[in-house]
Amino acid sequence: MKHDDLSTRLIHHPYKPPEGFEAVAPGVYKASTVLFPNVEALRTTDWKDKSGYTYGLHGTPTTFTLEERLATLEGGTHCLLAPSGLAVMTLVDMAFLRSGDEVLIPDNAYGPGKTFAEAELAAWGITHRFYDAMDPDDLARQIGPATRLVWLEAAGSITLEFPDLPALVARVRAANAARAGDQRPIVTALDNTWGAGIAFQPFELGVDVSVQALTKYPSGGADVLMGSVITRDLALHRKILLTRIRLGLGVGSNDAELVLRGLPSIALRYHAQDASTRELAAWMQQQPGVVQVLHPALPGSPGHATWQRDASAAACLFSAVFDAGIPQARVDAFCDALRLFRLGWSWAGPISLCAPYELASIRSQGWQEAGALVRFAIGLESVQDLRADLAQALGALHG
Template sequence: MTLKSTDLIHHPYKPPAGFDSPQPGVYKASTIIFPNVAALRARDWKHKTGYTYGLHGTPTTFALEERIATLEGAKHCLLVPSGLAAIACVDFSLLSSGDEVLLPDNAYGPNRTLAENELRQWGITHQRYDPMDPADLERRLGPRTRLVWLEAPGSVTMEFPPLAHLAHLCRQRGITTALDNTWGAGLAFNGFDLGRGDRFTPTSGADIVVQALTKYPSGGGDVLMGSIATRDEALHVRLKFTHMRIGFGVGGNDVEAVLRSLASLPLRYQAHDAAARSLARWLQQQPQVAQVLHPALEGSPGHEHWRALCGDDGQAAGLFSVVFHERYSPAQVDAFCDALQLFRIGYSWGGPVSLVVPYDLPSMRSAELGTWKHRGVLARFSVGLEHAADLQADLEQALAALG
């Protein structure tokens, strides 16, 4: 006779097969049970043909990976704990001592600081290039260049680069490109096919597309996760080996949250876009504002590249930045941000709550490249899902306090 604890652990009951519902089940595991030793030895963790260990995938993570691959127009996808983890996994997989990586001058800040610290310690050099000038990138590509990062639009300053041209230059030389497509969310454009409306062919697309699922795919401001999407099988397997050796894993409940949010992603993205454009156009008319930076607005840096890639009726994320007239000091802009009631102060974006953050741009851009020429203080806005009229009233009262 067995004890109750043993009966509870090794209970023979199995639920009947065939249960189906709108949302996939949530499977959480470290240990995976094998029916016998032969199965343990034969099972392949590199492809989605079976299960070996929790870090290598569950039915829940496989389901999200397949859906993100479809979203991005890819064949393969890996999930990682954050968008920055996706960047790190790509760097660690493709770069060795003596190699060089090129970053756009307006890249996501932690991508740059990773290159300046850990990569540098491991003998990997880096350069920053002007993403709005393909000739500058071309001059910097050299025999040690193994990876070029692309980003659209630029972090905080929102310049939209000629992506197809940049990717084409790298492909001509056999250099791998990785695109941070968090802003586009797999909706505004396809990172693997960048030839639309351009003289470059669809083969001008990136080799790797990463995304911070933390942002729009999650949509709630409560999940940290990233993805790495590819079309090439060999490149995917190389990244997956690095993914395995680093020990990257994601929690089943976090995966469930993203799966649940994906169905509404196109609707939410459209709502963020419409509200942001409305507010951005209104801010263009305000006397306190020197310039509004939004790729879909004429006059914004790279607007023509956004239009060529995304189309005249194309989509854009709910982000924009405002350059205040240079008569306003950083302290005054900080006070403006503090005066906002609905726009909360906080990093990240893509959730239901609107956010604002002021930035010290001169400290973030290369003096050598001179990609940042404005003298006024900049604040970045992330438009949430509040009513646009309420957000406009909030901006109006804060601007009135600014004077």
């Protein structure tokens, strides 16, 4: 049919580019509306198994490609995307918990995930308890009849303890075995942002579900927010998938493009930042006023032996605990005196960051008497330059 109107001819232009184009970067497909060739296809195409496309929220070739590559990164088989790391954590909560259930969370877990349990989940009639991640028997003692989800984190947020993941998972499996026949077994979910699929393979250590803030290592550019949730279990995947659709969670193709661009260099960046971080953490241990440096690869750091057994690398974070006699104001002055280290949240980008914390306000177990803490995230700058920056800022701490 020939159309005389210019607008109609431009919108319904017949040209299609030839097939066979191939390039290094995957194509970026943007869509809310997906077009079908006929009514039968519109009615029968199934979005749940990635065999076809139905609506932009359900996936495009760009997001499907990213999901498949991320599943490979972490050794899983099914992957879903959401708008942030926190979004995938709350997605898992909502997929597996209902009113009357209980979730167990490590005391050293990511703070916003704990806050979600304390506020939203509590308002929905879902209870929570915090357990000591470094004591598998404490987890076993806290598992009760209403427990349906156990969160894990390796290494812990801020204080970077490295737990015995296989032992924690074994306690949950023992509890499930004792409930033989229960149609809703306890699910274990790991925040694997620190490990990133590089330091260890989460499913080889026994977890059911792994979530990651793609904002960190997979992106690597400090310029995109996204999260992933990965599993090897199709039934768990389907449960999360349906919850995601009901919540209307999706990601933009341009954001997916940024993560796809970062993935090929993730191993190089992880190992380069690991090497720099270990060197600076060891140096920081020797500085006056620093009573402890927390980093799983350092002997004496909580969980060091477990990290040696289960991991082959470490992320770009370390935390320095200062003498309790040094006022918080002087620790803050130290942070303000840094020039290459910038003040900001997040990590695993190209620029080094720092942030001060008061441990007593974020921990209920084990750190109440400690002094002020500063967490450092090491970027891609020269180690020598970063060390010099730390040295000059320590003058403000002691001056």
